[in-house]
Amino acid sequence: MSGPATIRPGQVDALPLAGVRDAGENALLERLAAGDRGAFAELVERYQKPVFALAYGFFRDRDDALEIVQEAFMRIHDKIGALRPEQSLPGWIRRLTHNLCVDRYRRLARQRRRECGLEEVPERHFAVLDGPAQEWGRSRRQEAIEQALDRLSPRQRSVFVLKYRQGLKLPQVAEAMAISLGTVKALHHRALCRVRRELAPWSGGEHESMS
Amino acid sequence: MKACREFRCDLEWLAADELAGARRQALEKHLGSCPACRMELEAWRTLLADAAIPAAEVEAAVAAVDWPAVSGRILAAAEGRRVAARRRAPAWSPAWLAAAAALAAVVGLGLFFLGRSTAPLVPAPPDPQGLASAMVHLQSGLAREEAVSYLQQSQLMFVDLLKDCPGEEMAAMDLRLYSRRAKELLLHKKYIEQSLPPVEWLRMRQVAERIDWLNYEILQLEAQGLCGQIQRLQRLLENERLLLKIRLLERELSAKPYIEA
Numbered sequence A: 001m002s003g004p005a006t007i008r009p010g011q012v013d014a015l016p017l018a019g020v021r022d023a024g025e026n027a028l029l030e031r032l033a034a035g036d037r038g039a040f041a042e043l044v045e046r047y048q049k050p051v052f053a054l055a056y057g058f059f060r061d062r063d064d065a066l067e068i069v070q071e072a073f074m075r076i077h078d079k080i081g082a083l084r085p086e087q088s089l090p091g092w093i094r095r096l097t098h099n100l101c102v103d104r105y106r107r108l109a110r111q112r113r114r115e116c117g118l119e120e121v122p123e124r125h126f127a128v129l130d131g132p133a134q135e136w137g138r139s140r141r142q143e144a145i146e147q148a149l150d151r152l153s154p155r156q157r158s159v160f161v162l163k164y165r166q167g168l169k170l171p172q173v174a175e176a177m178a179i180s181l182g183t184v185k186a187l188h189h190r191a192l193c194r195v196r197r198e199l200a201p202w203s204g205g206e207h208e209s210m211s
Numbered sequence B: 001m002k003a004c005r006e007f008r009c010d011l012e013w014l015a016a017d018e019l020a021g022a023r024r025q026a027l028e029k030h031l032g033s034c035p036a037c038r039m040e041l042e043a044w045r046t047l048l049a050d051a052a053i054p055a056a057e058v059e060a061a062v063a064a065v066d067w068p069a070v071s072g073r074i075l076a077a078a079e080g081r082r083v084a085a086r087r088r089a090p091a092w093s094p095a096w097l098a099a100a101a102a103l104a105a106v107v108g109l110g111l112f113f114l115g116r117s118t119a120p121l122v123p124a125p126p127d128p129q130g131l132a133s134a135m136v137h138l139q140s141g142l143a144r145e146e147a148v149s150y151l152q153q154s155q156l157m158f159v160d161l162l163k164d165c166p167g168e169e170m171a172a173m174d175l176r177l178y179s180r181r182a183k184e185l186l187l188h189k190k191y192i193e194q195s196l197p198p199v200e201w202l203r204m205r206q207v208a209e210r211i212d213w214l215n216y217e218i219l220q221l222e223a224q225g226l227c228g229q230i231q232r233l234q235r236l237l238e239n240e241r242l243l244l245k246i247r248l249l250e251r252e253l254s255a256k257p258y259i260e261a
């Protein structure tokens, strides 16, 4: 049923930003509007992996991404009626998912800030219930990058994720975030400079993890 | 000839593959003769390469997920919302069940059904053919979905509560909103109490009691010095690990089959 994993962070086609609705999409939406439960199941089947991949790019954590998947489809279920005829379904799903990621990121960041000193806070609230949190070994430099990314503002992080983990070009990032290209560029610049500044200690003599 | 400093701004965009036209050409020409800028470009590229998530990692993450279970949970929760929405509509809830029960009686299974439904609602073995057992399943399913929806609402509220007051004062309107949500949850719980299968209700009660207790705390919040009070509740929430407990139970209930079709 669910085929082999083929979703890649740069695979924009999985959830295109915009575009003309195809006939299949229209038919699916019509069935959804008519309250066809099979249609919703089909929608879930079709988009759960792309939604997961998008969220994974944001959090680099399987459980966070799965929470987003659940939340996103609940939101889709409740709001699908509000989709305007000119909107593309996958584009809408992408935006909705992205907004949820930003919300969650804000929430986690606030928790971290409030409880600085207690490093495992996100774990305590959103604990991993069924599986190890980190299934992939990471080099220390990557760990440091991840930490630097965690300290970006939500908008800087959005730009970064959409550009480098979703493979969007900056004008598309601007469209996805509904902000101007100039703002995106400024955010991009600040995000990169900040990450680089925080990584400065790592770029010195540390070569062991530069594989 | 431009100085390196003027090209440096463009290096970031070249590394990001967002530079085109004459500026790109000029920069590439400069790079041909400037080792310092080449090194700087390399530094940007290394950073971006390290920050990217390898495709294999995403593929592994996708592959590690039990997708049928994920879609099952989503569909069950969606069904729960639909049911909850219908139940909230006054014309629907008890009347619908009564009508279904009447139908069962007409079909000739009435006695059997009544016998089953007055007994504690232990989930019957799957028996898609039998209307009676289907009704028991339906009732358990409805109750379970109601419970899941209650747990979800509680989570939403507590997550919001955890987000509030990182420093700034909360508005009186927020306070009213919290009170309203707390009251709704207190009411909502009473409804679940009557209908959940006993084994599950036992677990539910432990969690629900803590939720109730927090809701009563919320109802006692006062507009004066609100953030201090909220922060106290946040500590209580954290110490109790209440969100975790709620989520565990929600997952457990969501994992149960809704209705045998």
Ligand SMILES: [Zn+2]
Pocket: B003, B004, B005, B007, B030, B034, B036, B037, B038
């Ligand atoms: Zn130069």
